[in-house]
Amino acid sequence: MGYLDSLLSFFHFTQDTDLVVATCIVLLLMRIIGGMMTSITKAFGKPSKPVPIMKTYGVRTMLAFEVCLIAVIFYYHMRVTGRLLPIQIIFWVTTMVSIPVTWFIGSTLLHVIF
Numbered sequence: 001m002g003y004l005d006s007l008l009s010f011f012h013f014t015q016d017t018d019l020v021v022a023t024c025i026v027l028l029l030m031r032i033i034g035g036m037m038t039s040i041t042k043a044f045g046k047p048s049k050p051v052p053i054m055k056t057y058g059v060r061t062m063l064a065f066e067v068c069l070i071a072v073i074f075y076y077h078m079r080v081t082g083r084l085l086p087i088q089i090i091f092w093v094t095t096m097v098s099i100p101v102t103w104f105i106g107s108t109l110l111h112v113i114f
Helices: 005-010 017-044 057-081 086-113
Strands: none
Touching (some): 017 057, 017 086
C-alpha cells in the first residue's frame, strides 16, 4: 500500500500493513453505510415508540464493529508483531473512538440528502 506506508510508519506499523489498512478501510465504509441504512429504516418504518439507545440495532452493530476491531488488534499485535507500542495504542484508540462519529456522519448525510 505505497500511499499509506508513510502514515503507518509514523505509527511504527512495519509488518503486514495491508491488514491494518484493509481493516480500517472496511470498518470505515461499513460504519458510514450502517449509519445510512439506519436512517433509511427509520425513514421507511412506521412510527414507533421511543426505544432506549442501548437497545437499538445501530448501537448493537457499532458494538459488533468494536469487537471486530479488538479481534484484529489482538491478532495483529499478538501473532504478527508480538509487541504493542504506545503510539500504536493512540492509533487504535482513535480508530475505536471514530466508530460512532462515522456512524453519525453516515446517518446525517442521508438526512441532508433527503
